[in-house]
Ligand SMILES: Nc1ncnc2c1ncn2[C@@H]1O[C@H](COP(=O)(O)OP(=O)(O)O)[C@@H](O)[C@H]1O
């Protein structure tokens with residue numbers, strides 16, 4: 001089965017700014033893939049190149065077997081692109097906005113089902129101008145889904161959301177996965193990538209610094225840290241075998257008639273790993 005997205009050595013410069021510096025990754029069909037990284041990492045630039053909104057400076061890109069730069073209508077119909085704002089229909093209800101947009105497609109999804117999919121069933125009769133920020137973003141998602149796309153792009157789907165709105169948005173993304181859609185999402189929230197993505201690429205300064213399933217990016221790869229206080233200063237050792245190291249440290253200390261004050265054994269969390277990889 002061909003990958004839904006193939007990116008090889010992608011580069012993008014804005015004048016003197018090298019925003020993307022040789023990204024390579026692929027997204028399988030039916031997969032939720034996360035580009036995770038801090039602001040300015042190059043995530044939006046990458047997504048907009050894949051959507052066909054920006055021209056790349058170098059490298060190769062294939063989206064559902066097409067070069068998105070060509071902006072083929074047949075490709076555009078198969079993509080779900082969440083626009084910045086659904087402000088076109090301020091007077092319309094949620095149902096009217098979704099139904100209206102569905103007319104642009106030859107084989108749209110069912111309107112009610114799509115509203116339900118994004119968790120807006122109880123707001124179907126509300127005017128779009130009256131929706132909260134989180135509800136409006138989910139309406140934007142419904143508008144992106146009404147054409148029944150195979151591949152959906154979500155750029156920072158929950159940035160600025162309160163915890164309840166985030167959870168609703170997460171459910172909407174899980175629903176897409178359940179329908180077999182392929183999803184490329186960007187986020188700067190580690191927990192969001194962990195929660196939603198089958199695989200994650202951590203991006204920093206236009207480069208991928210780590211890639212894999214969230215569970216494999218975490219502390220499993222990291223070494224144990226053993227530390228204690230010696231003359232008031234903390235001494236730290238790193239090891240893959242804390243049993244052996246502790247045995248040696250404590251028996252040496254006992255042989256000297258000393259105590260290892262403040263003895264600690266710890267392992268970096270996935271958050272520590274992420275912060276270390278993306279540190280300035
Ligand atoms: N239209 C643009 N013109 C010039 N520089 C840009 C433009 N868009 C983005 N950049 C720069 O490219 C880099 C990557 O930005 P962006 O892709 O938006 O990152 P992210 O989405 O990860 O926050 C940043 O340094 C940003 O300032």
Ligand SMILES: [Mg+2]
Nearest residue numbers: 043044045156
């Ligand atoms: Mg961005």
